[in-house]
Amino acid sequence: xxxxxKTVVILIVLAVAISFFxxxxxxxxxxxxxxxxxxxxxxxxxxxxxxxxVSPVLETLIGGELPSEMESFFFCIQTGIGVGVIAFxxxxxxxxxxxxxxxxxxxxxxxxxNIKSGTASQET
Numbered sequence: 001x002x003x004x005x006k007t008v009v010i011l012i013v014l015a016v017a018i019s020f021f022x023x024x025x026x027x028x029x030x031x032x033x034x035x036x037x038x039x040x041x042x043x044x045x046x047x048x049x050x051x052x053x054v055s056p057v058l059e060t061l062i063g064g065e066l067p068s069e070m071e072s073f074f075f076c077i078q079t080g081i082g083v084g085v086i087a088f089x090x091x092x093x094x095x096x097x098x099x100x101x102x103x104x105x106x107x108x109x110x111x112x113x114n115i116k117s118g119t120a121s122q123e124t
Contacts (some may be wrong), residue, residue: 042050059065
């Protein structure tokens with residue numbers, strides 16, 4: 001195996017191990033979301049008298065709580081948009097590096113290519 005391939009394989013195995021480590025080490029533990037923990041802490045601090053300042057827009061429009069399937073759907077859409085933006089940025093940076101976009105952009109803006117070759121027009 002090449003050095004780079006070996007590094008990638010080791011990093012993938014390490015990432016999987018880090019993901020599953022808590023599940024096997026903390027048997028019987030409850031893994032709840034941070035929203036639940038935050039709500040519980042606010043209730044403890046305020047004694048249960050806290051009222052929300054605003055209500056969620058979609059919950060107000062439909063007159064109730066969103067179904068969990070819809071929450072998952074919106075999360076997937078948000079994830080897809082984020083992945084698209086990141087993939088576009090990486091593709092742009094890769095293409096700029098591969099085709100030398102920086103050098104061509106600088107020559108177009110500053111006109112340095114014309115000055116070096118002596119073809120710049122002289123105004124009199």
